[in-house]
Amino acid sequence: MRKALAVGRKEFWQIVRDRRTLMILLFVPAFFLMLYGYALNWDIRHVRLAVLDREHTAESRELVSSFVNSTYFDVVAAPASMREIERLMDRGGTRVALVVPEGMTRDLRSGRTATVQVIINGDNANTATAIFGYAQAIVHGVSASLQLQLAGRGGAAPLISVQPRIWYNPELQSTLFLVPGLIAFIVMISSVVSTSLSIVREKERGTWEQVRMAPITTPAYVVGKTIPYFFISLASAFLIIAASMLLFGLPVRGSWLLLLFAVAVFLVGALGTGLLVSTLVDSQALAFLIGLLLSLLPTFVLSGFIFPIASMPAPIQYITVIVPARYFLVALRGIVLKGVGFGVLAPQFAAMAAYAFVTLALASVRLAKERG
């Protein structure tokens, strides 16, 4: 243990001497959280809508005004032809076009199904999906209320109505969803980035022989290497969380102690990943590439940060089981947004702990082999 601390102290001074690296590790994550937390949102508001109304009846106007009243859409253009819609879409001026065909009201009154066209610019699949859902809901709603009106039951309440209840994030601000994801992403990346070069650097610079000969056991060496990065990353993670609370109103509804525990366990796993990468390769460039491949992509895509895991195809869902950020995100969102306790999150903690143990153990085994 004393030896582990000695390695830790040496590593710590090495980091502190490289002032820029220390600054980057401590403060840059918080800075980027501010930037991205502020910049990113998915709230679909004021989507630019072009309306081509070939009908001009009270009914068609009701349809158009329901789009506007939903607050999701702003009518920005009234094109006169499909060709004009094409031009508007190509130049990116509008994202959605609504085409009300001639004869809609007539069809409606004579018992036929009238079809209105909604054209969505699909070049951003995210927003397009949400718009798709809204447009469908709006048209259905108008259809139902027009049916009631025309049937002479205008003013009557629809037979079944929906009372939506949104828990934990009643205004559905995407920021509250994205900020925990950003925290996980930034913590993961900075831990892997900081440790993945640590051992391979010694090999590349030729100081590896000294490490090999040093009178210290491999696990102690691994622990020593991890300690300074652990504390630096922990400090940086809490700076990020503090910034999220101040700037984005991220609540911490659960226990702070549990939050600390969750961040700590996740951090150990992330640092373990970096160390493991560092023991697997013998050049820093390769360590960087593999580290990035193991941390950036899974944390970004396979963790539920942005893309819902339930919507992925089954084989991919199995892959996400080994992504530590997946568990961390459930725990983090659970603690800060839902205020749940350890009882609910125990499986997540167990999974993160197992991941941390496996990466550190593998790193020790690899390292022991290298030291011969």
Added chain:
Amino acid sequence: MRRLGFLVRKEFQELRRNPRMFPVIFVAPVIQLFILGYAATTDVKNVPLMVVDADRSAASRDLVARFDASPYFTVVGVTSDDGAILRAIETRRAWMALSIPPQYGELIGRGHPVVVQVITDGTDSNSATVGLAYASTLITDRAAELALARRPPGAPRIGSIEARIRVWFNPQLLSLHFMVPGVLALLLMIITTVLGAMAIVREKELGTLEQLNVTPLRRWELTVGKLLPFGLIGIVDVILVVSVAVLWFEIPLRGSFPLLFGLSLVYLLCTLSLGLLVSTVSQNQQQAMMTAVFFFMMPMIYLSGFIFPIENMPGVIQPITYLIPLRYYLVIVRGIFLKGVGLESFWRDALLMVGWGVAVLMLATMRSKKTLT
């Protein structure tokens, strides 16, 4: 020129000496493409739904069956216990819950309005909004059906309005179509900027840069020679990624390939210059890696419009996005790939990208001269 050739050959030899490097450089992009291609679905499907049915009548079971039959929902449990909702949502076993009040069947049978509750876990705001829209569509449909069924006999038939929704440029709303250009761009950045910068800094770190400086190699030859191999690898990667995208994922390449290729070379110039710039401001490989990851890669992922639409960003942030060359390249690649448009529609982005590349190249060259003296 011959000297340059030697240097490039030396660099390739060095890369070859590291046998694990090559597979990673060529396999990594394909893995990325596959994961992004299959996992990055933004469609909201199979939302796990908890049902609390306090009525347990034929009518309430019919409503539940409609949710279960819809591709958007998967019913994970039906109970009559209200507390089950909280437990299911806390553990994320369910994302949404449908609560049907007692006497639901009886009331609608008599034509009395009923309110059903739809409870959503708002933590995933995106899925929650879309899920709510789908749920309300299902319920309005049912209400309209019931209303029509209850019309007095002999009343005129009334039709309904249906939305035919067409999504242009990406008809099946495949996120893949929208991701591939981003993967291409990110990849070129990783290979050329970061690896290029690390290769130059490595010489600094090992102290061999001084040796190269005293050789008759000219400064620009040294720079070009160091960066060229990564440029070549980048070009191979472009071809690889485009082939996998077109042949395996069957993403239509609607526009011109030569134009795509040419503008990819311009983008490559941007990322290589950026690599040179990073190398001049870094003392060791770790610094180079961190500078590149934090200051160039993360902004590229988040602020370029790769996933998050720029038009949603606040007005103060939007100007910053002009500093990111990926912004222009994305417009170009998506335009060529998905819309099949040419220079006439994105000449401004192409021009800005060229300007950006030249500016950064000049900046990097100036800096690298200064660090030499």
